[in-house]
Amino acid sequence: MWADGVLKVDAAYYQHDNSYENAPISLEARLHYEQNWQLSDNTALLFKPRLGFDKGNLYADKATLHEKNRTRSNFAVEELTLTHYIDNFELSVGKQVFSWGLGDMYNPSDHLNPVDTLDPLDNRKLGQWSASLLYLGASSNLNLIFIPRRSASRLPEQNNRWFRSLKAIQTAAAEQLGIIPDINLSRQIDHHHTTTGVQVTSGQWLPGWDIELSYLHSQDPVGVYLPEVIAQPSATQLDLVRVFPQFGEASVGISTALGEYTFHGITSYRNTKNNLQDDDYFTFLLGARRTFYISDFELPTSYISELLQNVEEVTLAVEYVKEKISHHRDPNSPYVNSGFGRTLPNSLLINVEVKFSEDTLMKLGLVKNFDQQDRFVSIELGHQLNDDFKITIGLDLLSGEPDSLFGQWSSNDRLFLSTRYHF
Numbered sequence: 098m099w100a101d102g103v104l105k106v107d108a109a110y111y112q113h114d115n116s117y118e119n120a121p122i123s124l125e126a127r128l129h130y131e132q133n134w135q136l137s138d139n140t141a142l143l144f145k146p147r148l149g150f151d152k153g154n155l156y157a158d159k160a161t162l163h164e165k166n167r168t169r170s171n172f173a174v175e176e177l178t179l180t181h182y183i184d185n186f187e188l189s190v191g192k193q194v195f196s197w198g199l200g201d202m203y204n205p206s207d208h209l210n211p212v213d214t215l216d217p218l219d220n221r222k223l224g225q226w227s228a229s230l231l232y233l234g235a236s237s238n239l240n241l242i243f244i245p246r247r248s249a250s251r252l253p254e255q256n257n258r259w260f261r262s263l264k265a266i267q268t269a270a271a272e273q274l275g276i277i278p279d280i281n282l283s284r285q286i287d288h289h290h291t292t293t294g295v296q297v298t299s300g301q302w303l304p305g306w307d308i309e310l311s312y313l314h315s316q317d318p319v320g321v322y323l324p325e326v327i328a329q330p331s332a333t334q335l336d337l338v339r340v341f342p343q344f345g346e347a348s349v350g351i352s353t354a355l356g357e358y359t360f361h362g363i364t365s366y367r368n369t370k371n372n373l374q375d376d377d378y379f380t381f382l383l384g385a386r387r388t389f390y391i392s393d394f395e396l397p398t399s400y401i402s403e404l405l406q407n408v409e410e411v412t413l414a415v416e417y418v419k420e421k422i423s424h425h426r427d428p429n430s431p432y433v434n435s436g437f438g439r440t441l442p443n444s445l446l447i448n449v450e451v452k453f454s455e456d457t458l459m460k461l462g463l464v465k466n467f468d469q470q471d472r473f474v475s476i477e478l479g480h481q482l483n484d485d486f487k488i489t490i491g492l493d494l495l496s497g498e499p500d501s502l503f504g505q506w507s508s509n510d511r512l513f514l515s516t517r518y519h520f
Contacts, residue, residue, distance in 0.1 A: 195209040198309070227242060246291070250318040387413055420441070
């Protein structure tokens with residue numbers, strides 16, 4: 098039996114006013130605990146509860162076992178999994194978090210878990226009640242996953258500074274109705290269909306290459322909106338009913354190392370069952386990573402070289418993501434996008450980690466969307482004060498055209514402070 102706990106406290110300061118949430122300071126505290134019991138030689142139980150609070154409106158429900166609420170619960174069980182081992186098989190049943198894909202920063206095939214995007218810059222996967230069967234073979238591994246009823250991703254509400262404007266939808270509706278309607282987002286058609294997935298991985302089929310094949314049949318956790326006009330005695334209301342399209346998604350991923358470099362590529366194809374609701378499309382990803390050890394280089398005497406002498410290593414990761422629509426949504430479709438799905442249609446992702454010592458690390462991140470000409474830049478510096486306590490300070494900067502993803506959040510530039518205490 099082993100256990101681990103961590104207390105996380107995150108604070109952020111927003112310099113600019115925001116039309117949805119005016120509080121300039123956010124504060125969130127989370128207590129995570131992980132307990133693993135070895136019930137027998139072949140059976141283990143994992144229990145990961147979480148307590149959370151904030152000074153804003155991210156938390157509303159007191160407790161939950163199933164991640165179906167629109168807000169975070171003060172108490173939640175993130176994972177609760179019973180695992181039994183039989184020869185080369187591993188059977189896991191309970192609330193689980195999965196990770197598919199060979200990408201460093203983004204994985205087009207990793208759609209088993211919905212995501213909490215109440216803070217889109219700090220996405221968190223939501224555990225799902227499910228069953229997983231893993232077979233560990235001599236040349237390949239096989240993973241089968243079954244989710245009887247998955248939950249939806251959490252999207253920012255209209256009292257959240259990360260809410261995406263519905264002005265374009267209101268304007269289009271006003272042209273038809275003659276008045277600007279009130280918007281209601283409370284209705285949704287819940288997930289009623291099962292999710293099944295199969296993944297095959299191997300490092301033996303091609304010498305020096307890791308290969309992943311996967312197929313997922315599910316419903317999109319982000320969803321789209323179906324507008325419905327509701328006439329009322331004193332006004333007109335536009336209900337945006339959240340609908341979750343069914344899809345099948347096949348993916349192929351490869352990864353290899355060449356000298357000091359690692360390269361990976363992923364291709365996925367999503368076939369939406371009802372093309373009134375969404376497109377069919379391919380996603381292509383190419384990525385590379387290398388770690389540079391400063392001691393391996395002879396640096397000329399200069400001010401910059403003196404600074405670099407304080408650096409142990411630098412790790413650079415780059416990924417390019419491109420989406421190609423093979424079958425567009427029907428042009429007469431009444432459905433509209435939520436703004437939180439498929440946010441990387443033609444994008445470059447860069448992450449640089451500068452290691453000064455075992456205790457001090459600086460990270461620089463960039464997400465650049467070429468089609469919308471918007472960008473997200475992140476800078477953070479973390480220091481491990483002792484074995485149990487870590488502190489991180491950083492800056493998030495967002496910019497772009499007003500109707501773009503990051504440009505719409507340009508008032509959300511923030512300075513943040515995070516602390517982690519392990520016990």
